[in-house]
Amino acid sequence: MEVVSKNKVAGGFLYKVKIGSAPSLGGLSSTANVYVPPAALGGGHKVPAVVFLAGLTCTEDNAAQKGGFFNAAARTSLALIFPDTSPRGAGITGESDAWDFGVGAGFYLNATKEPFAQFYNMENFVTKDLLEAIAATPLFNAIDTSKLSVTGHSMGGHGALTLYLKHPSIFRAASAFAPICNPTQCPWGVKAFSGYLSGGVEEGKAHDATELISKVEKTRRINILVDSGLDDAFHLQKQLLPENFEKASRAAGFGVDQVQVNLREGYDHSYYFVSSFAEAHIDWHAKRLL
Amino acid sequence: MEVVSKNKVAGGFLYKVKIGSAPSLGGLSSTANVYVPPAALGGGHKVPAVVFLAGLTCTEDNAAQKGGFFNAAARTSLALIFPDTSPRGAGITGESDAWDFGVGAGFYLNATKEPFAQFYNMENFVTKDLLEAIAATPLFNAIDTSKLSVTGHSMGGHGALTLYLKHPSIFRAASAFAPICNPTQCPWGVKAFSGYLSGGVEEGKAHDATELISKVEKTRRINILVDSGLDDAFHLQKQLLPENFEKASRAAGFGVDQVQVNLREGYDHSYYFVSSFAEAHIDWHAKRLL
Numbered sequence: 001m002e003v004v005s006k007n008k009v010a011g012g013f014l015y016k017v018k019i020g021s022a023p024s025l026g027g028l029s030s031t032a033n034v035y036v037p038p039a040a041l042g043g044g045h046k047v048p049a050v051v052f053l054a055g056l057t058c059t060e061d062n063a064a065q066k067g068g069f070f071n072a073a074a075r076t077s078l079a080l081i082f083p084d085t086s087p088r089g090a091g092i093t094g095e096s097d098a099w100d101f102g103v104g105a106g107f108y109l110n111a112t113k114e115p116f117a118q119f120y121n122m123e124n125f126v127t128k129d130l131l132e133a134i135a136a137t138p139l140f141n142a143i144d145t146s147k148l149s150v151t152g153h154s155m156g157g158h159g160a161l162t163l164y165l166k167h168p169s170i171f172r173a174a175s176a177f178a179p180i181c182n183p184t185q186c187p188w189g190v191k192a193f194s195g196y197l198s199g200g201v202e203e204g205k206a207h208d209a210t211e212l213i214s215k216v217e218k219t220r221r222i223n224i225l226v227d228s229g230l231d232d233a234f235h236l237q238k239q240l241l242p243e244n245f246e247k248a249s250r251a252a253g254f255g256v257d258q259v260q261v262n263l264r265e266g267y268d269h270s271y272y273f274v275s276s277f278a279e280a281h282i283d284w285h286a287k288r289l290l
Numbered sequence: 291m292e293v294v295s296k297n298k299v300a301g302g303f304l305y306k307v308k309i310g311s312a313p314s315l316g317g318l319s320s321t322a323n324v325y326v327p328p329a330a331l332g333g334g335h336k337v338p339a340v341v342f343l344a345g346l347t348c349t350e351d352n353a354a355q356k357g358g359f360f361n362a363a364a365r366t367s368l369a370l371i372f373p374d375t376s377p378r379g380a381g382i383t384g385e386s387d388a389w390d391f392g393v394g395a396g397f398y399l400n401a402t403k404e405p406f407a408q409f410y411n412m413e414n415f416v417t418k419d420l421l422e423a424i425a426a427t428p429l430f431n432a433i434d435t436s437k438l439s440v441t442g443h444s445m446g447g448h449g450a451l452t453l454y455l456k457h458p459s460i461f462r463a464a465s466a467f468a469p470i471c472n473p474t475q476c477p478w479g480v481k482a483f484s485g486y487l488s489g490g491v492e493e494g495k496a497h498d499a500t501e502l503i504s505k506v507e508k509t510r511r512i513n514i515l516v517d518s519g520l521d522d523a524f525h526l527q528k529q530l531l532p533e534n535f536e537k538a539s540r541a542a543g544f545g546v547d548q549v550q551v552n553l554r555e556g557y558d559h560s561y562y563f564v565s566s567f568a569e570a571h572i573d574w575h576a577k578r579l580l
Contacts, residue, residue, distance in 0.1 A: 008521070009562035065561065068358050071569065231298070271355065272299035279361065 001137045004031065010074035011038035014064060019133045024110075024124035025087040032083045032130060033064045039077035040142035048147035048289035049079035049134075050282070051126065051171075053163075055154030056188070057104045060084045063153065068275035072282035078289065079143045083122075083130055085155070090119035100188055101195050107183075108159030109207045111196040120196055123207075126159070127167055149173040149223075149285045153274055154234070155180055155188070161209035161224065161245075165216060173223035173288040175281045177274045178232055181245035182210035188239050210241070210248045213259070222258040224249075225284050227277045229267025291427045294321065300364035301328035304354060309423045314400075314414035315377040322373045322420060323354045329367035330432035338437035338579035339369035340572070341416065341461075343453075345444030346478070347394045350374045353443065358565035362572035368579065369433045373412075373420055375445070380409035390478055391485050397473075398449030399497045401486040410486055413497075416449070417457055439463040439513075439575045443564055444524070445470055445478070451499035451514065451535075455506055463513035463578040465571045467564045468522055471535035472500035478529050500531070500538045503549070512548040514539075515574050517567045519557025 004016040014035045021027045040047040050073070052063045060082040063069065073080050086106030092115050095102035106122035135145045150171045152160035157179020164174030183189020184204050193204030205211040216222065228235060228242045235242070242261055249259035267273040294306040304325045311317045330337040340363070342353045350372040353359065363370050376396030382405050385392035396412035425435045440461045442450035447469020454464030473479020474494050483494030495501040506512065518525060518532045525532070532551055539549035557563040 007558055007560055007562040008519070008556040008566070010566045013556075014562060065356050068361070068565070070562075070565065071358070229298070266298040266303075268297055270297055272297040272304060272360075275358070275360065276298070276300045 001133045003139065009035070010070040012036050012041060012070070012074050014070070015139065016060070019130065022125055022129040024121040024129045026090065026119040028087045028089050028119060030084050030087065030125065031060055032081065033060045034082075034134065034140060034143075035064075035070060035073060035080040036140065036142060037074045037077050037079060040079060044142055046142055046144040047077050047079050048149070049081050049143050049145065050285045050289075051081045051083070051148060051150045053083065053108060053126070053150065053152030053156030053159035054085050055152070055156045056085070057099050058085050058156070059104070062271065063274070066271035066275060068278040069282055072279040076282055076286035076290070078282060078286055081130070081134065083126055086122060087119045092116065092119070101191055105155065105192065107155060107192045107196065107207070108163060109196060112203065113196055113198040116196050122159075123163065127163060127170055131170070147172065147289050149289055151175040151177070151281055151285065152179065153177040154269065157226070158183055158209060162207050162212060164224070165209060165212040168220060173285060175225040175284060176227075177277065177281070178228045178235070178240060178269050179209070179226060179242070180240055181226070182208060182241040184208045184211065185244065186239045186241060210245045213245065213254065214248050214252050216252065218253060222254050223288050224259045225281065226261045227264055227281070228262070229264050229269065229273050231266050232269040232273070234269050291423045293429065299325070300360040302326050302331060302360070302364050304360070305429065306350070309420065312415055312419040314411040314419045316380065316409040318377045318379050318409060320374050320377065320415065321350055322371065323350045324372075324424065324430060324433075325354075325360060325363060325370035326430065326432060327364045327367050327369060330369060334432055336432055336434040337367050337369050338439070339371050339433050339435065340575045340579070341371045341373070341438060341440045343373065343398060343416070343440065343442030343446030343449035344375050345442070345446045346375070347389050348375050348446070349394070352561065353564065356561035356565060358568040359572055362569040366572055366576035366580070368572060368576055371420070371424065373416055376412060377409045382406065382409070391481055395445065395482065397445060397482045397486065397497070398453060399486060402493065403486055403488040406486050412449075413453065417453060417460055421460075437462070437579050439465075439579055441465040441467070441571055441575065442469065443467040444559065447516070448473055448499060452497050452502060454514070455499060455502040458510060463575060465515040465574055466517075467567065467571070468518045468525070468530060468559050469499070469516060469532070470530055471516070472498060472531040474498045474501065475534065476529045476531060500535045503535065503544065504538050504542050506542065508543060512544050513578050514549045515571065516551045517554055517571070518552070519554050519559065519563050521556050522559040522563070524559050
């Protein structure tokens with residue numbers, strides 16, 4: 001792992017790092033932003049971390065620059081990890097032709113359909129390669145990768161919910177801003193699953209938060225927070241379907257103490273919405289990680 | 291004034307507006323962002339406003355998207371006004387050739403040298419056209435344009451300090467993030483004043499915060515806050531010169547109670563720096579406006 005740049009923010013440091021030759025990405029490199037809060041600087045005590053997964057067309061920079069997470073993370077002594085949204089440079093024909101599939105649109109799953117299966121394994125990248133690289137880097141010694149939670153926006157909200165539900169040994173909680181909640185039932189998800197998965201949309205059920213919450217062990221304590229805007233154009237287009245996720249959660253026996261879904265009047269899909277609730281989400285994660 | 295878009299943020303609304311045919315800009319139109327905090331919505335009570343002036347290459351969007359000002363503005367019931375950094379579309383030969391002169395680099399002065407004098411009058415635009423347009427727009431009825439202060443970043447910090455010092459009847463206070471403090475003594479300022487002013491750098495003294503603070507009425511109560519990073523590449527290149535401004539302020543008899551200059555270890559010139567101190571600046575403005 002190589003440090004590309006470093007910015008002081010909210011008393012801590014944001015490092016942009018390059019992870020060389022990631023196995024999950026077919027050996028491609030990837031960049032990420034890693035925030036170390038002030039309490040963890042200079043051999044300070046170990047701190048938990050929240051992984052932020054970005055949405056369609058985004059990179060590791062969007063939430064770092066526009067999300068408004070750092071002051072709250074500094075105050076609560078949480079590290080933040082921002083990965084990229086897909087492999088870059090695979091060279092697959094047409095992978096950059098659409099804004100909602102391919103480059104910038106990895107959907108945080110492991111592809112099973114060629115030619116994507118060799119490179120598009122963002123689920124493994126986020127849960128293995130990235131975390132191992134951070135754990136192996138002395139600069140990030142103070143980040144306790146055994147105390148993690150995950151959040152994200154839009155496609156990254158889908159990633160947060162599904163990775164949390166699939167990997168209880170890695171993530172203790174998940175929050176999401178305007179997440180794609182039921183991708184087997186919306187155009188974005190159908191396109192992604194049809195393209196990345198040899199079993200298509202049917203196989204995609206294993207990467208659908210609404211399907212997953214219905215099948216989760218009833219004895220598992222669930223920690224999920226969702227905020228989504230009612231004036232979000234993608235909500236109105238039925239791309240997000242938070243109502244389906246909430247209904248499935250209740251049907252599965254999870255109350256608001258375990259799955260909280262807030263539909264916010266007047267808010268849209270932008271980072272203006274994300275930044276409005278960023279502090280509340282960080283505080284929510286802090287309560288579950290500290 | 292025409293509303294181009296509207297985003298809910300921190301409980302209030304951010305409006306992008308187009309000001310048609312601004313006299314100070316030779317009749318060109320200009321766009322701005324105007325934030326109305328929750329307390330001022332729906333015929334709420336009148337609120338003061340802080341004008342944010344952006345830096346070189348920026349537009350009305352940079353600080354709105356990356357500055358992290360809205361949650362604090364909502365909490366303190368302050369409106370925020372973000373103008374653009376120059377006229378656009380004047381069509382002057384070469385006006386877009388450099389990143390530090392011409393388009394995106396208006397320096398918040400009134401040009402006296404042709405061909406710029408017809409269009410590049412951002413000082414008049416900010417202090418007259420923009421404020422008059424806001425005052426005349428029913429949507430912004432709740433913004434009290436008789437209670438204003440000004441802030442800004444880099445070139446916009448220069449703008450904030452100089453417009454405050456030159457227009458005490460308009461602005462009650464000024465804060466600045468990494469401002470250009472002594473432009474007659476730095477390459478950016480020399481280039482700008484040589485290009486915009488018929489009297490060149492000598493005329494530029496009238497638009498130089500370090501010169502202005504030396505000449506301000508001793509009886510005037512001054513309210514200035516400056517934060518600037520010590521690892522800022524432009525500070526190290528002597529483009530900003532906050533030390534000159536602080537020295538001139540003290541020599542003019544203004545103590546830290548009137549001119550506070552904080553040099554911040556480890557911080558750079560980016561919006562990561564701005565967002566780290568955004569809340570503190572908003573709170574500082576609120577104390578002086580409410």
